Amino acid sequence: MNFSFEPATKDEAKARVALTGPSGSGKTYTALTVATGLSDKVAVIDTERGSASKYADEFAFSRLNLQSFEPHTLCQALAAAGAAGFGAVVVDSLTHFWSGTGGMLEQVDAAAKRGYGGNSFGGWKEARPQERQMIDALVSYPGHVIVTMRSKTDYVIEEDQRGRKVPRKVGLKPEQREGIEYEFDIVGDLDHENTLVITKSRARDIANRVIPKPGGEFAQEIAVWLGDGKPSPDALHFRDLLLDQYATQEDVAAAGADIRARGLFGAQVVNEHGDAVALGELARRRWNELGKAKPADGGEAA
Incomplete structure (x- = not known):
């Protein structure tokens, strides 16, 4: 095999953003804010029983409501969105394709029972290519992609202004496979005050930021970073x-x-x-x- 090296260039890229957080932290609203700041034609792949539509009076977007979450279903939905020319796609939420009806965990369980005597290791061997295909479809979509992921929640005990001990709900790791964040350019955690903490970013000006109630300015910062490159065929x-x-x-x-x-x-x-x-x-x-x-x-x- 011949290996040929060439000078590196920065191509004009598309956003790959993941927003994690517990229920009620504003993931859907923030995702729509980012998506509409990046494109004037937005699609939402809605797994949350139409919850995104509650914001239809504030954002213009088209929706696809799903009830079953097999990995190939998301691949098909992304292919259709690309063909329709949507410049940004919101997947709200990606968690369902992990733990929802037909999601990866069910795929593994079914494969294990079908051909491996219930052994989950065999189930993962058979089901893992489906997940890889789904992730490849996400990261190679010909437009911007913003996904939300639910975080498991826990409670910590803190003192309030009067010195009383009160519980506060906090988000933990997203309900997804370990390492999913490496597939995205920007990853942020949202809390119940809708404060976004950037935990991973390839954009240096955005890295390690703490952004209360992220809005259009945040989307514009992403757009500026992405636009600093030459056009690239998709x-x-x-x-x-x-x-x-x-x-x-x-x-x-x-x-x-x-x-x-x-x-x-x-x-x-x-x-x-x-x-x-x-x-x-x-x-x-x-x-x-x-x-x-x-x-x-x-x-x-x-």
């Missing part, structure tokens, strides 16, 4: 090339290499039949189709 760009322009295996092979190099192999797009498919699989299928179309005698194809 999954929809490559989809259109594969389906409408590239007519040789050589073209498709070159596109496939570029897709992989840009980390878009697992991006979910809609094919010519309206079905969700990974961009890498679409490139592989087109390469095979063009190979079959070549005439055996080397002449012009009909």
Whole structure:
């Protein structure tokens, strides 16, 4: 294998933001604030029984209400949102795709019972690729992505202004797999006062910030950081090339290499039949189709 190094550049990127916090901390409202500050066309994938719609008088967005949370369902929803041209997608909340009906924990349990005698290690081996596909679809979406995650809650005892001992609800780790925060550029924890504490950020000006009631200014800071780079082709760009322009295996092979190099192999797009498919699989299928179309005698194809 040949390895070729090239000068690094900062491409114009899209936001990948995760907001965690206990119930009532303002995750949905903050996510909508960030999303509408980044794009004028926002979609909400709502797992919270339509709770985002309570803010429809303050924000303009389209919604998709889900009742079942299999990982491939989120992949399909993201493919549809990309095809519809939504510049920002809010997943409220990602927790349901972990512990909700049909989520990862149920997938593992079903796989363990189906083929591993109830052994969860075998269940994880079978179900883990579904989660990887879902995460790939999130991080390679051709627009901004803001997800919310519920935190487990606990109580601490504090003194109030009169010296009395009173309980206060606090959020702990999000209800998701360990290390999920590494998939996002910016991660923040919200408390019941709607104060956002940035726990991870690739944007240096945002790192370690404490932001009371984050609003449009916070979204603008993210936009400024993202805009400091050159335009970069996204999954929809490559989809259109594969389906409408590239007519040789050589073209498709070159596109496939570029897709992989840009980390878009697992991006979910809609094919010519309206079905969700990974961009890498679409490139592989087109390469095979063009190979079959070549005439055996080397002449012009009909």
